[in-house]
Amino acid sequence: MTTYTQLYMDGQWLNADSDASLAVINPATEKVVAEVPRGNANDVNRAVQAARKAFLSWSQTSAAERKRLLLAIADGMEARKQDLTAAISATMGCPQHIAGWLQVDGPIEAMRLFAELTGVTEQVDTVDGALVVYESAGVCAFINPWNYPLHQFVGKVGAALAAGCTMVVKPAEQTPLQDFIMAEIIDAAGVPAGVFNLVPGYGVDVGETLCTHPEVDVVSFTGSTRAGIEVAKAAAPTVKRVTQELGGKSPLIITEDADLQAAVQYGVEDVMLNSGQTCVALTRMLVPAAKYDEAVRLAKDIAEGLVVGMQEDAFLGPISSRAQQQKILEYIQIGLDEGATLVCGGLDSPVVSGSRDDGTGYSGAGYSAPGYYVAPTVFANVHNQMRIAREEIFGPVLCMIPYTDIDEAVEIANDTPYGLASAVYAGSEEGAIAIARRIRAGQCLMNGAVFNYNAPFGGYKQSGNGREFSAAGVHEFLEIKAMLQPQ
Known part of the structure; x- marks a missing residue:
């Protein structure tokens, strides 16, 4: 010690x-x-x-x-x-x-x-x-x-x-x-x-x-x-x-002409990195209605493929404390109560890599291995007035929201008390910039960009x-x- x-x-x-x-x-x-x-x-x-x-x-x-x-x-x-x-x-x-x-x-x-x-x-x-x-x-x-x-x-x-x-x-x-x-x-x-x-x-x-x-x-x-x-x-x-x-409740707008596979993977991994404990996490994924079902399937496959634990193969570790773990689980229950569709993850403890010598791990309600873990969780059929879409959960929980056109997507993106970060995944740089200019947030990551220490970082509104x-x-x-x- x-x-x-x-x-x-x-x-x-x-x-x-x-x-x-x-x-x-x-x-x-x-x-x-x-x-x-x-x-x-x-x-x-x-x-x-x-x-x-x-x-x-x-x-x-x-x-x-x-x-x-x-x-x-x-x-x-x-x-x-x-x-x-x-x-x-x-x-x-x-x-x-x-x-x-x-x-x-x-x-x-x-x-x-x-x-x-x-x-x-x-x-x-x-x-x-x-x-x-x-x-x-x-x-x-x-x-x-x-x-x-x-x-x-x-x-x-x-x-x-x-x-x-x-x-x-x-x-x-x-x-x-x-x-x-x-x-x-x-x-x-x-x-x-x-x-x-x-x-x-x-x-x-x-x-x-x-x-x-x-x-x-x-x-x-x-x-x-x-x-x-x-x-x-x-x-x-x-x-x-x-x-x-x-705080933040950052949106990721995926456009009709974007590479859907790349965009969804970018968004899911962004939310799940650091076990979702990231103020700028892109926790609201906004997807064209015509591509929504496909995006949900992709998000499910990507999230379920992420390994939980502390081993070399892990992508997510535990939540920082028991209190924070319980807060996240309470929000997952709120999402279920609000009528959102649980795509993957949820209240049951995840399989934890390396938690048994035989490599089989623990899972399900009877899980008893140590660690404050929460499974990578994806909710579909979310609308922007749900609490899980408006309040900062600070955990590995993604809300997927459909939109009909870019005007509606921007309206949803800006309909939040926060304005710390945002992202746009579009078919072209010009298209991404045009949308980024309309989002009220201190930072906008475009087409898969990552954090840049040469750029100013900070928020609008209550961020x-x-x-x-x-x-x-x-x-x-x-x-x-x-x-x-x-x-």
Whole structure:
């Protein structure tokens, strides 16, 4: 079992204010695999004070020096890629052979990309006699999720370091281990004391204190829309800048002239990857009515062909926690009660690869192997007013919705309180772009595209505000100053 006994603050490993700890559960085994200190408000105060003390000098550090340190961090991540992969796999249940490329490779690339953006703090624009400069925003509080913990860590920390900000980071209590590894990497890279501080703990203790702390200038939160609203309320009295990446119920529009097999496979695998625990998952598949039955058959075959477990042949691991597993199963029951047609998956536990020495696995209502698994589930005959089509399930559940023409498809796609992501699979690039322009979402993946760390990421409507990654992500941590000259 992995055990951390201290917090990283002010460039040191220090004892927490109390002896309380967080037990970290492996969702594949249901056993405790790690313990870390449980921080409290006093720990947050110490960390914020360290960040405030470090801000004056760090914000004045040259762009070249910050670039050097960011590249050193990226090199450290590369050297410890296996440690990061194992930590994420053990705590959130993503199979190791997937966690490496899905959860770690991208963040390493993103850290290197942020290193190329440090020069913005030395940029001077001239506008009709005024000089416009970009300055570090201050002390940042980062509250990160459990589903892509390193991805979101880098999206915040990498951008803030590039911008010359200092920070206090709160990992999700389910997945804190990669943040401790990152603290070791950041320390070894030589980042000055107080620039990066790590305080794990519960939201009610650490998160709320960070959001209300008078010495915190910026709060960046990734999580549910419900929790994001509370974060914004807590930050409002001190008028902090708040950036949020929240929930989603993203549509995939498949057009009449698209390659149906390729489009459906793309959509099913997108939803089932990471066991459906992806904020941008394309959980509403919109299909032309004339091709709907064929698409449903394809989705069934593809979903039923996906292997569940932690073995090398697995595509889906377990759900992150028992509570999350039960929430997903409740939504599956809601879908049945609403009259949707269960195409595959459902309430019974899936066969889990390697769960028996004889390789036969477990399945059915009597399933007793450990792990918080949910079968890849596809619903047909869904309409957009059903709860399963409107609410974020955050699990391996796909809703297939027919449409009559593109106007109706766009209307259905936009008929949601969310606007984080979307996708179009069309017969041509021009056709995909024309539809993408009509969808109210912060990102649209066209014709099988994948996540791009050079592109801004963030949502419309109740999916949040602000952007992560790319130059836009760095700008979230900058203040703009105009210095006016006499005319």
